[in-house]
Amino acid sequence: MITKKPSESLTILTDLVLPGETNYLDNLFGGELLARMDRACSIAARRHSRRIVVTASVNQVVFSKSVPVGSVVTVEAKVSRAFKSSMEIYVDVWIEDRQSGLKTKVNEGIYTFVAVDETGKPVEIPQISPETELEKERFNGALRRKQLSLVLAGKMEPNDATELKALFIN
Numbered sequence: 008m009i010t011k012k013p014s015e016s017l018t019i020l021t022d023l024v025l026p027g028e029t030n031y032l033d034n035l036f037g038g039e040l041l042a043r044m045d046r047a048c049s050i051a052a053r054r055h056s057r058r059i060v061v062t063a064s065v066n067q068v069v070f071s072k073s074v075p076v077g078s079v080v081t082v083e084a085k086v087s088r089a090f091k092s093s094m095e096i097y098v099d100v101w102i103e104d105r106q107s108g109l110k111t112k113v114n115e116g117i118y119t120f121v122a123v124d125e126t127g128k129p130v131e132i133p134q135i136s137p138e139t140e141l142e143k144e145r146f147n148g149a150l151r152r153k154q155l156s157l158v159l160a161g162k163m164e165p166n167d168a169t170e171l172k173a174l175f176i177n
């Protein structure tokens with residue numbers, strides 16, 4: 008089985024926030040940001056697997072700061088762990104100050120994508136070998152997050168989520 012690095016799936020999308028994409032407070036509409044995140048994750052999943060990919064779940068999205076109209080928004084997605092056919096993708100969102108160019112993190116999310124064949128049947132994908140400290144940290148937590156997502160979706164019995172349960176026992 009082939010093993011790939013998280014950096015091989017790195018996807019960076021940079022775009023403006025235009026007036027038609029905002030809410031009543033002139034900040035980026037949440038659904039628009041989710042769409043940009045989903046697109047970046049989809050490309051990252053495709054780069055990792057080189058297959059057709061579909062969104063299986065959006066596990067966690069944190070809107071920590073609003074994004075004003077006119078902002079330059081950068082969405083950065085990278086596969087953090089691959090399982091048999093599914094991949095966890097971490098996505099970080101930044102805005103940059105117009106004058107200084109300094110970047111502020113405004114949002115992060117964790118998505119699960121599944122690689123499928125032309126009939127929609129899940130297919131095996133390459134594994135991941137993390138390199139940086141952050142990549143290793145995200146890799147190590149991914150199995151627990153997969154179990155939580157499956158439990159919440161009613162696809163796994165809580166009692167079978169061994170690694171997730173261990174979080175509460177230790």
Ligand SMILES: CC(C)(COP(=O)(O)OP(=O)(O)OC[C@H]1O[C@@H](n2cnc3c(N)ncnc32)[C@H](O)[C@@H]1OP(=O)(O)O)[C@@H](O)C(=O)NCCC(=O)NCCS
Nearest residue numbers: 061062063064090091092093119121123129153156157160
């Ligand atoms: C995602 C999908 C392919 C999964 O199909 P399935 O019949 O449930 O297949 P499986 O049960 O074998 O699951 C396949 C993989 O997805 C994982 N998975 C399925 N649902 C999941 C969830 N809610 N959270 C995390 N992982 C999930 C399984 O654990 C399995 O992972 P593994 O192969 O790496 O161990 C199917 O549900 C689907 O096509 N959903 C619609 C996708 C879609 O249209 N997305 C939006 C537009 S792109």
